[in-house]
Amino acid sequence: MSLLLEPYTLRQLTLPNRIVVSPMCQYSSVDGLANDWHLVHLGSRAVGGAGLVITEAVAVTAEGRITAQDLGLWDDAQIPPLQRITRFIVAQGSVPGIQLAHAGRKASTHRPWIGKHGSVKPEDGGWVPVGPSKIAFDPQHTTPSELNESQIRDIIDDFVAAAKRALVAGFKVVEIHAAHGYLLHQFLSPLSNQRRDSYGSCFENRIRLTLQVTEAVREVWPESLPLFVRVSATDWVEDGWNPDETVELAKRLKTLGADLIDVSSGGTSMHAEIPTGPGYQTRFAEKVRKESGIATGTVGMITEPAQAEHILRTGQADLIFLARELLRDPYWPLHADDDLGGNKATWPAQYQRATSREQPIHESDLRD
Numbered sequence: 001m002s003l004l005l006e007p008y009t010l011r012q013l014t015l016p017n018r019i020v021v022s023p024m025c026q027y028s029s030v031d032g033l034a035n036d037w038h039l040v041h042l043g044s045r046a047v048g049g050a051g052l053v054i055t056e057a058v059a060v061t062a063e064g065r066i067t068a069q070d071l072g073l074w075d076d077a078q079i080p081p082l083q084r085i086t087r088f089i090v091a092q093g094s095v096p097g098i099q100l101a102h103a104g105r106k107a108s109t110h111r112p113w114i115g116k117h118g119s120v121k122p123e124d125g126g127w128v129p130v131g132p133s134k135i136a137f138d139p140q141h142t143t144p145s146e147l148n149e150s151q152i153r154d155i156i157d158d159f160v161a162a163a164k165r166a167l168v169a170g171f172k173v174v175e176i177h178a179a180h181g182y183l184l185h186q187f188l189s190p191l192s193n194q195r196r197d198s199y200g201s202c203f204e205n206r207i208r209l210t211l212q213v214t215e216a217v218r219e220v221w222p223e224s225l226p227l228f229v230r231v232s233a234t235d236w237v238e239d240g241w242n243p244d245e246t247v248e249l250a251k252r253l254k255t256l257g258a259d260l261i262d263v264s265s266g267g268t269s270m271h272a273e274i275p276t277g278p279g280y281q282t283r284f285a286e287k288v289r290k291e292s293g294i295a296t297g298t299v300g301m302i303t304e305p306a307q308a309e310h311i312l313r314t315g316q317a318d319l320i321f322l323a324r325e326l327l328r329d330p331y332w333p334l335h336a337d338d339d340l341g342g343n344k345a346t347w348p349a350q351y352q353r354a355t356s357r358e359q360p361i362h363e364s365d366l367r368d
C-alpha cells in the first residue's frame with residue numbers, strides 16, 4: 001500500500017493522491033491571458049494522474065510579472081481562459097491550484113530561453129520594478145523603486161482581488177508565493193530588505209507583509225478550501241533568511257489559517273551556494289513540519305517513486321511537489337503507482353484498454 005497514491009484531505013478538499021505539479025512558469029502568455037499552451041501543459045499533467053495541478057506564478061499586477069509573458073490575474077478578462085483549464089483538470093479527477101505572485105525587484109526580465117540575463121529596460125519595453133529597498137538583485141537588474149506604505153497596501157489588495165478571481169475561475173487551492181527571492185521573500189530577507197519602517201529591520205517587521213497578505217487572502221478564500229504558502233527556508237547565505245526564522249513564520253501563518261507550507265529554498269542572492277542533490281530540501285520541510293506543527297510540501301530533485309514514498313513514510317512532508325520530473329514524464333504518477341505495486345491510479349478511459357499490462361489488448365483490436 002503506497003502512501004504516495006493515497007488521498008489526502010485538507011479542510012473539505014480531498015486530493016486523490018499526494019503528487020503535486022509544482023508551479024512552473026511557462027513564459028507563454030500575452031497580456032497575462034492563459035491560452036492553448038497552458039491548457040495542454042497543465043491538462044497533460046492532470047491526465048497523467050497528478051492529484052493537484054498548480055499553475056505557474058500568476059502575477060497579481062502587471063508590474064509584478066517576472067516577464068511580460070507571465071500569466072496574470074489582475075483583470076476580470078483573465079478569468080475565462082483559466083476557467084477552461086480548471087474545468088478540464090477537474091474532469092480528469094484532479095484538483096486545480098493557483099500560485100499567486102508578485103516578482104518585486106525580479107520583475108521585468110527576459111524569457112529564460114532568450115539567453116539574456118537581467119532586466120528588460122523600460123526603453124526596450126520593460127518597466128522599473130518595485131521592492132522593499134532600493135537594492136538591485138544583481139548588477140544586470142534594474143534597481144527597484146522603494147514601495148511606500150500606501151503602495152504596500154495596494155499590493156495586499158491586489159493579492160485579495162486576484163484570489164477572488166481565482167475562485168471564480170474554479171481553483172480549489174490558492175498558494176501564496178513567498179519564496180525564490182520574489183516580492184514577499186524580498187521583505188522577509190535582510191539581504192533585500194533594509195527598511196527602517198514597520199516593514200523592515202527586525203524579524204517581526206520583515207514578516208509583516210507575508211502575514212498581512214496571507215490574512216487578507218484567507219478572509220476571501222472559502223473556509224472549506226486550503227491555502228498554501230511557498231517559502232524559501234534559507235537564503236543559503238550567511239546573515240540571510242534562515243530555517244529557524246522559517247519555522248517561526250510557519251507558526252504565525254498556521255495561526256492565520258494557512259494549511260500547508262510548501263518548503264523550497266534560495267532565490268534572493270546570486271552568491272548563494274546551494275548543495276543540490278536528490279531530495280536536498282526535504283530536511284527543511286521536515287523541520288518546519290515537526291517544529292511548527294503545520295503540514296508541509298517538499299520539492300527539489302525528487303525523481304523516484306520510492307524516494308517520494310520514503311519522504312512521506314518518514315514524516316518529512318505531507319505532499320510531494322514535482323517540477324522537472326513531471327515535464328520529462330507527465331505520466332509519472334501512473335508509472336509510480338505501477339512501481340509501488342498499487343493499482344490506485346487509473347489511466348484515462350480513452351487510454352485504458354491500450355495501456356493495460358495485465359490484460360493486453362488483442363492485436364486484432366488495434367484496427368479501429
Ligand SMILES: Cc1cc2nc3c(=O)[nH]c(=O)nc-3n(C[C@H](O)[C@H](O)[C@H](O)COP(=O)(O)O)c2cc1C
Nearest residue numbers: 022023024025056057299300301302322323324325
Ligand atoms: C520551468 C520551471 C519554471 C518554474 N517556475 C516556478 C514558478 O512559477 N513558481 C515557483 O514557485 N517555482 C517555480 N519553479 C521551481 C519549481 O516549482 C521547483 O521548486 C524546482 O524546479 C525544484 O523542483 P524539481 O527538482 O522537481 O524541478 C520553476 C521550475 C522550473 C523548472
